[in-house]
Each structure stands twice: as C-alpha cells, then as structure tokens.
Amino acid sequence: MSNSILVVGGGFSGLTAAIEAAELGHDVYIVEKSPFLGGRVAQLSKYFPKLCPPSCGLEIQFQRIRKNPRIKFFTQAEVVGLTGQKGNYTVNVAIAPRHTAPHNVDFSFLASTLEGEATSEFELGLAKRKALYCSMPFAFPGRYVLDPAALTQSDKVKLAGNQFVNLDEAPKAVELSVGAIVVATGWKPYDVTHLSNLGAGSVKNCISNMQMERLASPFGPTAGKIVRPSDGHAPQRIAFVQCAGSRDQNHLNYCSYICCMATLKQCAYLAEQYPDAKITVYYIDLRTPGRYVKVLDKVKASPNVSFVKGKVADVVQGANDSVTLQVEDAIRGEKLTLSYDMVVLATGMQPSLAEAKLPLPVPVDEDGFIIGGEEAGIFAAGCARMPLDVMRSAQSGTAAALKAVQTVKGR
C-alpha cells in the first residue's frame, strides 16, 4: 500500500495536480515525456484575458517544486508498465538519457559552435535547434539536453572528452510504488495536413495559431516580431480562420474551447505591433464564455478588426506568397475570394491520447478523451479529459489532486 501519487504529464494540469497534492503532504512523482516541464503553456506568448506571460505562473509553480522535496520529477520519461491495483500500484518508468551532467552547466557557447541541427519541436517547425539545447530561457529543469541523432561527425569530436557530456549514457528504468494516478497528458495542435480544404499545411504564410504564439513570443524564432515566415515581411492584411478542424465530425467532434479567445488575443498582439494592419476573423460562433466577453468588447472597439460569420471553403497560395481565401459570408449569402498577407488557422486541440496509448487501464472515447478509470484510482485532469483553457485546467488539476488524495489517504 502506498500513499504516493503518480502524475503522468508535466504540463499545467499535471503540475497543478502534483504540487497541490504534495503541499497536502503526499509524495508525488511527475513523469514527463519531453525534456522540460511546462507543456503547451510554455509555448504561449501570453494568456488571455489579461495578456500576461505564462512564465509568470510557471515560475511560481517551479518555485513550489524547488522548495518541496516531496515532488520528484522525471523528464524524457514514459510510463511503460503498470501492475497492481488501486492503492497499490507498481509503475515502470523508462527514462531516455539526457547525455548531460545532472547539474546546471552553461553550454550556451559550446552549443552555438555545433554544426548539427534539427527542426525544433518547440518552435513548431518555425526554427532549427542545435543538437545540444534548452527549448526556452525559462526551461525547467534548466539543464541542457543532447540529441545525439542531430550531431555531425565533427560535433562528436568537439564533444569528446567534455566532462559534462556523456554520449554513452544508457536509458534508465525506475519502478515506483503509488496508490493513485493522475493522467494529465494534455493535447497537441490538430495536424493541419488533415485539413485539405485549408491548404493542408502546404500554403506559405498560412500558419497555425500555435505558430502565431511562437512568432509573438519574446523568445521565439523572430524574438517576438510577427512577420511572414516566407520572407520576413510585416503583414498588413491578416485573416483568422476559426474552427480549423474543430466542430467538424470529420476532424474534431467538439469545440476546442480556447481558439476564439486565442484569436482575440492574437488580434491584440497584431494591433500592438501593427496599429494600421487590417484583420478579419471568419467564424461560426464567437465563443467568449463568461467575463471573457470583455476581451471581445475591447477588440471590437478597434476599427481595424472585422468579424465575418462565415465558412472558409478554400485556402490557396496567391501571388507574392500571399494567401487567397474563398469565403462564404453566411449573413449576406455572398461568396468572396480575398487575398491576405498572412492567414492564421485557429487549429483546435486534439487530446494526446487520440493516437498515443498509455499502458494504463483508462478508457478513452473516439476522440481520445479519457472517460473513466476512477474506480481504478486513476483520474484524468485537464485537456486529457476535455478541451479547457488554462484557468479551467488549473481547476481540473486541483480537483484531480483531491480525488487522488482521497484514494491514498490513510494507506
């Protein structure tokens, strides 16, 4: 019997669940697949509705982890096996090698001298990264990770003999005893290559909303300057296409909760950088739940932003890397062909478990959302359960922590 708790996923919901449970006196293990904690929110430039930086809240979460020895986390780690039952599980975790010293070393100079590069997952394909890298300035833990596959032969020579690099580090396996499990595996942006009528990812300067976050981010590939990826030009005419994949039974059979608010936020990014830029938002419904309507009011007050209720039927490449949209205005009943400097697809969120499978007894629905597991002491939190924004993910993570605590209490 164990009163420890396993949290699968170190994004905002998982962090919240882990920290809240640990601050109630439980030992908690976080198992995170990527090399750093923070998940999707770490990629965002700002949060709606306050337009405040996500690293602000993450920093507090990381401080709470630093101060609390009850929280242990494993990065580059995956749950590979589970035996036992509620209250008494044995979890097998496989940890991929980081290939760097287990303490902080400033590799920035060394990394910059390496030749080998790979496409940056963190920058969603908008930039390359070195083989030795930290995904972002606030990366936590602040320790570089080495991707040997991206090293060139001369890179290997350069690294040979470095006392803080170990190219031969082997994978590790650990076994954890826990009484309850929180699954906070989160989401990924819906793959635009599935959206054939919206260019299927092949139209230049037609980007996803998550890519827009990277362009706007002070530590993104353009240091926060929103420009066209193809030529670095400042966009003057921009369109947002809402529900790119969402609310469509052929793609995502639900509303992704955040895309309308994300677009309004991104309108604010653009208005700040380009006060004269003209923006059009094509939507089915503008979903601004609760007090978020205030954000809509603010954006609507701008004469340069217009909202058109209508469906975008086609996205194709125009002249000079522009993007041509075919739009049906649902109110006027008109069909229009319009050209933009840049188009943002408000792509929806797909639960990570839509494709990846976990070796845990948690049933998922046809979209990949978790719909059970509670009787086994396994609780879903955040976007693994349903599409949510950050505030509601925090709420959901806290709720899941309580359920996990109830399961292990007194054991």
Place this chain on the structure above:
Amino acid sequence: MATRIGVYFDQQNIGGGLDVAAMAEQVRGKWGDLTPVVKVMPVLAAAVEEIQADVDAAKLDGVLVCGASPRRDWDQYRFSGVQVERVNLREQCVQACKTDGSASSATLLALMAQDYVNMGVVKLQKSEVPEPAAIAGVRRILVVGGGWTGLTAAAQASQTGYEVVLVEKSPALGGKAVNMPRTSPLKAPWTSIQDSGLEAKIAGIKNDGNITVHTKATVAKLEGQPGEFTATIMVDGAEQTIPVGAVVLATGWVPMQGSYLESMGLGKLPQVTHMAEFGVMLRDGNVKARRVAFVLDTTLAEEEAAAAYARAANDEQPEAPAAKAGEQAEEELEGPVFVKEDLESYKHLRYSNTVNSVAALRMANVFCDQNNDAVQAFIIYKDMMIPGILERFYKESQNRLGIMMTKADVTAIQDAGSHVSVSCENTLLGLDFDLDVDMVVLPTGLVPTTAKDAVMQFAYRQGPDFPDLELFDGFTDSNYICFPYETRRTGVYAAGCVRQPMTMDACEEDAYGAVLKAIQCVESADHGVAVHPRSGDTSYPVFNFVRCTQCKRCTEECPFGALDDDEKGTPKPNPARCRRCGTCFGACPERVISFANYNIDQIGSMIREVQVPKDFRKEGPRILILACENDAYPALDMAGMRNKPWSPYARIIPVRCLGSVNAIWVSDAMSKGFDGVMLLGCKYGDDYQCHFIKGSEICNRRKENIAETLNRLGVEPERVDQFEVAIDEYDKVPGIIDAFVARITALGPNPFKGM
C-alpha cells in the same frame, strides 16, 4: 544568526573572468572567524558530500554557495540544520556585468562580485532559521451554501476525512439545482440531458455522520485565522459559534433584476419570462405553450442599460458634496460604518452567456421530452456560447425535430394579440422575419451573492467583505489565471457560480478543487507554514510591540487583511492569514516588524556592505536595485543568460515583494553614498501581476513619500524610481537599468556621498 559560515565558490559556473582565488582570499581576510571554511571548487555540484563533511566537522551553521543563480540546482544544495544562501555570480554578475575587456572593466566586475559575496555573508549572518508558528488546526470545513456546489464540497470534504458544517440560508438544501431535475450533461459522452441526482446527493449529506447541516442559517461572523477560525452562525434566529479550520464559499447567485430586460418585454408582456422562472414552470409541468422562443441575443437590453447608465452618470454629479459632509460627521462619531455597495449591473447578463446558452438547450430538450416532440422550441442566438465538450450536446440537440435554432439579431419583442412576435434580422436564412410564439424565454443574469451582500461577515480590521470585488463585478474570483482559487482572504475558497457563472459539471469540479485548497490550508496552519504563493514558508512576521506607535499602517496596507488590532491600534498578527510578503514591514515607520530570515536590519546591512567609491567621476556611480524575486529577478537572470548585460554600477538585492520595501532602505542607500535606487517590480493596475496583489502598487504610492522626503533633504527625487517589469521582459530590463544609470550619471553624485 549564522555564526560559522562555509563559503564555497563554484569555479565551473563562475567562469574565467573572475580571479576566484583572490575573492576567496578577500573573504578570509574580511570575515575571519565568521567564515571558518572558504573553498574554491572546480565543480561544486560534484562536491556536495564534501560540503556536508565540512558542515559536520567545522560545525557550520551557514553555507554560502557562490555560483549560478539560486534558481538553478536547487535540489543539489539541501543540507539539514544549516541555513543555505546562494550568491548569484553567474547570471547576475559575470554574465550581466557590461565590460569591454579593459583592465578597468575587469576591476569593475571584480568589485561587483566582491560586493555580492559580502552581501551574501551578511545576509546569512543576519538570518535565523524560523520556528514555525504552528497552531492545532481544526479539521472541520465550513461550507457556506447548500446548493449544487456546496453539497458537492461538503460530501467531498467529508470523504477526505474532514468534519463539515454546511450552512444554507433557505429552509431546504439544493439551491437552484432544485429547479433542474433534468440537467445539462455531467459526464461522457456529453450529448444529452440527464437526471441531476440531486436527491441522492442530499440524502448522502443527511446520512453522513461527519456532516452537520444547518438550514435557515447564515454566517453572522467569521473571526480568527485558518486552522482556528470561529464561525458565528445564525440558525433560525439563534446564534451558534463553531470552530472551523477553513471555509468553502459556495453561496451561488441570485437572478438579476427583471427591469434590465424590460425593453425585451419582461414584466410588460405576460408571455415573456426568463430562464430561471421558466425552469420552475417546466419542473412543475406548468408550461402550456406550444411554441416557445428562447432569445439569447440580448443586445436590446444591453443597449438600453448602457443608455440608462450614461443618463444616470449625467444626473448624479451636482448633489455629491453635501452627502459626503454628512457621512464624514457620522464617521467621526462612530467610526466608519460598512455599507455594502450593490455591484449588480446589466453586465451580469452578458457574463452569464454560456450558462444561458446551455440552459436554453437543456430546457428546449426538457420541453420536447414533456410533449413528445409535438411542440416547437426556437433558440435565437447571436453566438451559441457552448464552448468545449458541450458542443456535442449542442450537436445532438440540432438533430431534434422539436428544436429549431437560428442566428439572428432580435430587434423587437412585441405583443401580437394571442401570441408574441419576435422580430429577427440578419438571419442565416437570408431573410428577416417575425417569429410568432406563445412564449418568449429571455436569459437570466447570474448575479453572485457577493455582489449583493458581505456573505462572510469577516470580523477583520479591514472590514466584513472581500476587498476590491468591483474589479470582478462582484464575483469572488481570483485575478490569477494560474491560481483560480486564491481570494484576498486566506482560508476562504470560493467555488461555483459565486466565483464565475458556470455550468453544473464545472461547478462540481470546482467544488472538488476548493475542498482541496481548504484542507491544504488547515494542514498548512497545523504545520505553521504559508500557503500560496510562498507555500511551505515557515517564517512569519514578528512584532516588537514595545516600539509600536499604533500608526495602523501595517493593518491597513496588508493586501490580505491578515492583521487585526485592538482599540488602541496595536496590531494583532494572525500568522495563518499571512502570506509572508512583508508588505507590513515595508509599511512600518518604526521598523518593529521582522521575519527571522528576512528583515529590515538584514537588507539594510547588505546595502551598507557595498563598497561605494568616493570618486563618482573616476569610479562611477553606484545604483541599488531592489528587485521583486518573483518576476523581476528571474527576468534579470534571463537577461544575463541571453548575453544582455547591464551597467557594472548596479547592485541587485532581491526582495519578497516590492510591498516589503521599507523607506529606511532608501535612506540607508543614500547615506551609504549610493547615487540612485531602482525599484523593479510587477505590473499593477486592474490587470495586476503582483503575486501579492497590491505590493507593487503600494510601493509606488510610498515612493512618492520617499521622493518628497529626499527632496526636503536636498536630494533630487529622481534618484528613486520604480519600474514595472513583466517576467518575460528580460530583453528590455538591461535597457531600463542602463537608462536609469545614465539619468543618475547626468544628475551627478549623491550630495551625501562621502559624508
């Protein structure tokens, strides 16, 4: 007070730009017996065992780690029974010191590093391990409100092993959920209405031996602190006092006044009602209508309300002064009288958009169920506000024969004899039309109970209500996206529609979360540690009452209302209400408040430890930067890391919050000869980012007084300034520092320098 400090230099993280051996020698020479162990390590992280051995052998009581930022490798340097302090020689010194490779700039870097190390030694010397102020936490949760959220909270707190006292104002449990026996989906597959299960929920509460239910009861008073609150409950006219550890506030909402919807026919046409009332009619089987329109577009009402608001604002102006004078006279006689401002407004209608869209779907389904689909429900919306997974419920309802939905701008709702006519424009059908129905159902505005009343009745120095509720239009919400449960009153956690309008499934989840926070707060009080955001902190403010002049500044300025006072004005600390920001000691002109490991003398001593050169022209100015450790300090780390250095004349001291900055530190800096003081803190205003809510704003107010004082002393007030820095503005912050240094350089030396 650390008296035997081991000082360790981490060569690997400091790099080659500094003569570390010389620095170690400086420490030995200057501090002597205070630092019996001074070592330079090639890789400090690899020498943790050696440090522990030194601690044991040399009986060290402090360890000073000089190397990377304290935000790095926190887990490597945990030594039991010893105070550990970090000197940031990497990110905020070697990487941050703007140098040009010349001999003089190497000297400037060495001076900066030396100052930081000496400041670190003094910091430890003036720091004690805090003894936690633990209280025997009462493991009983007070749940206020017996509706859907409150019932869930009570059941869950009990299931976690806590006693519960549930207080409900009305004679029966269930709240508004009583009117929704068939509710919107509460679980997967999220497609159809379902039984709420309210009766079973209530029965579970009544049969739970851990839960005491009081109906016809309200909270008359909450006093004390988390872990040992005393709640006075008024039950059916009689008072009871109950010790409780923490509170879940789930008092929900009341329907908005009908008058806001008059322009849409409510109260004028008998066939027009609103969701909450229609829900009761449905429940009781009293709906005779066959054609019902749910009108979700409330533009008509909003425009009318906005116009009325503007008219009222115009009319109000003349008579104000006379009333003010009267109020003041009364205050002088009896002290300030609390008057609750009614925060209800037409905005609550808009904030209830999702709840009403979901309610329209729910009621349309119930209506069709009751009549075997032989009726027609119309839902007329501007935007169907069904975010997230409930889209599936929306989709499923679209397929229902009896439900017709269309987008439209509703321009009029009028009596048309035997029926009501709803004028619709800009529809998706390509034409405008008048819809004739038997009944029109308008949205209900959810007005949080806390917009109307001070429901908790805090017996606190700062008054019975939550402060600044107008920022959230009366909702007891957190301003934090990341930390939704934080209120301004420690130990009281809001859940459900009193926090935000939310659907039943979200209310349930919210109740779970609030229960966790409440329990966590009791346990934290029991261990004598702080809750969010300095969770686990064992320090707390200690008052030296002998010197207190009862000026009341600390009790008035605490952002959390943690301090009470007696008739004379002597503060009464409540450690379990305290968040440990230090705003109280920043306020105190007599400097009687301190934390064991963070206090006025400690920071003042660090300031005095900086070597300020006498010759401003030759050796440059010195600038003190007091930086908020939550946002500004990490931003400075990032700047250093990203090779964005700043002036070698700056010296940074992290503070818990700018609210904790005491004016004496500025005086200390000025008399020491510093030429300027920069305060770097979080954004303030309505969208504040300060983790202690008011700290940076209060600091800015105090700054005005400080500047005035300086002015009287003949020091230019421009020498002290505050700057707002968000955590991601690391590329800007070096420029802010350099511009300030340039400003000071232009001003010339501090007139007190060398005196």
